[in-house]
Amino acid sequence: MSARFTAKTVLVTGAGSGAGRAIALAFAREGAAVVVAGRGAAPLAETVRLIEADGGRGAAVTADVTDSASVAALVARTVELFGGLDVAVNNAGAIVGVGPLADLDEADFRATLDINVTGTWLSMKHEIGHMRANGGAIVNIASNLGAHGRLADLGAYVTSKAAVSALTRNAALDHIGDGVRINAVSPGPLATTMSLRSGETEAERSDRMKAQNPSGRVGDLAELAAAVLYLASDEAGFAVGTDLVLDGGATA
DSSP, rough: OOOTTTOOEEEEESOHHHHHHHHHHHHHHOOEEEEEESSSSHHHHHHHHHHHTTTTTEEEEETTTTOOHHHHHHHHHHHHHHOOOOEEOOOOOOOOOOOGGGGSSSSHHHHEEEEIIIIIHHHHHHHHHHHHTTTTEEEOOSSSSSSSSOOTTTTHHHHHHHHHHHHHHHHHHHHHGEEEEEEEEEEBSSSGGGOOOOOOHHHHHHHHHHHTTTTTOOOOOHHHHHHHHHHGGGGGTTTSEEEEETTTTTOO
């Protein structure tokens, strides 16, 4: 086990389950002190428990990425807890409303943009506010649906994630001069509940992926975490504005 992030402080949003939890655990295993953030206290507490059971250091902070004051308080609390902020992973996101665009509820469309786009922007805004005086790295979680591919009935989500890809690249240009490296990972279907269709079992999803994805499977959360940790590490020091697609060839 390497220790690329020893003495580093990492913030991961949307870390109460799934991809965010896996990313947080991976950073902790490599020596980082990890603050996990999200709306639900209980899931975050479980992530911290898993970090500590693995010998790592973690803390949970409830926050709403769509609220600027909440995000500002999250960053301030992270610095207070562990003395700084070296890496941020903006993973919080959601699918709100599914169906043809003309039939989507307006509130669902706005909520999707608010969480996925405005939430990512506000997170970067306050993270960069600290990092521009100290340096740091940010990795945003976009999607292979958006700038890279589309899927019927997911127009709101696709639009929001395309915006995250563009937002990441523009922020990277704006702030590399401040010593802040910003990149994105765009995963395809992962081994989480989000990739399951309504009523679908994991075995049925596996059969569907054999037909739909060139790799024949969903991505493993460890593969996503490895990509995020690489982009956040010094090894990726020349990666600026990268949008790393990790989808088994689905959008190749």
